[in-house]
Amino acid sequence: MEGQTLSLEGIRAGYGDFQALFDVGLKVAPGEAVGVVGPNGAGKTTLLRVISGMLKPKAGTARFGAADLAALPAHALPGIGIAHVPENRRLFPHLSVEENLKVGAYIPSARKHFAERLDYVFGMFPRLKERRRQLAGTMSGGEQQMCAIGRALMCSPRILLLDEPSAGLAPLVVAQVFALVQRIRAEGLTVLIVEQNVAQVLRVVDRAYVLEAGRVVAEGTSAQLASDPMIRSAFLGGH
Known part of the structure; x- marks a missing residue:
């Protein structure tokens, strides 16, 4: 690609007069x-x-x-x-980890490759695979950040x-998150x-x-x- x-x-840019x-x-x-x-x-x-x-x-x-x-x-x-991981993660707390990841694959091109992208994200974040049925809102902050990054990766972004x-x-946990960023970079x-x-x-x-x-x-x-x-x-x- x-x-x-x-x-x-x-x-x-700004907001109103600000x-x-x-x-x-x-x-x-x-x-x-x-x-x-x-x-x-x-x-x-x-x-x-x-x-x-x-x-x-x-x-x-x-x-x-x-x-x-x-x-x-x-x-x-x-x-x-372009995939955006917003501040404060913005997960759907009452949906499971897997359902949150599914939301990230809503564009038609991603839907076609849902299973393979899910495997990719679970390979990148084994903890999410373990917790795939858990409600996102009940996870720790670090796990939620992994889920938010995983959700963004579901649409095969370029950036x-x-x-x-x-x-x-x-x-x-901060050190772990930045280690993940290095792994994502290593994927190109x-x-x-x-x-x-x-x-x-x-x-x-x-x-x-x-x-x-x-x-x-x-x-x-x-x-x-x-x-x-x-x-x-x-x-x-x-x-």
Whole structure:
């Protein structure tokens, strides 16, 4: 499957009179893992909402390959290969694990390959196979995050958007979630991850953008950002 580049240029977006993003641009090439890091309220979730069609930008362009994302309804995006794992997971708590995964395969092309995708997800997350009949709402936070990522993988995406995957999880579970991100990357999937946990995310991405008050204030490779004095003092507790 040929890769497609995600490209944003001059994105301005917000809610009513409130502007959350100011002329934001970024690129994610096929097979790359890219992070967007920054403090709470920086506009990270808004950025993912623009990419996944839930929020239309007021200015700028967002493209995935040849597709103009602003011209597509949000429900059409899985069909072109974009899967979004939202903040706080947003599972259906009263449905079983397997039923939640089935929801991820709602597009016609995914329905045809449901059994093989289910095997793939259960291979990636053996814990979910053990719990396939369990109600999603009764699982631990880490298991729910696995289920949310598994649900997104059910539609064979080309790019996976992860919104704050470590939020509300214990440190040990956070390490497990980021190990999963590395496994997903090893499968060749493109990943865009927004995260407050800067130290962890810089270990698993190739490059990152630093978002502050709705603007990109720095960008570079993981190594460049990890050694940048400004980034170290602001986010990594270093000097």
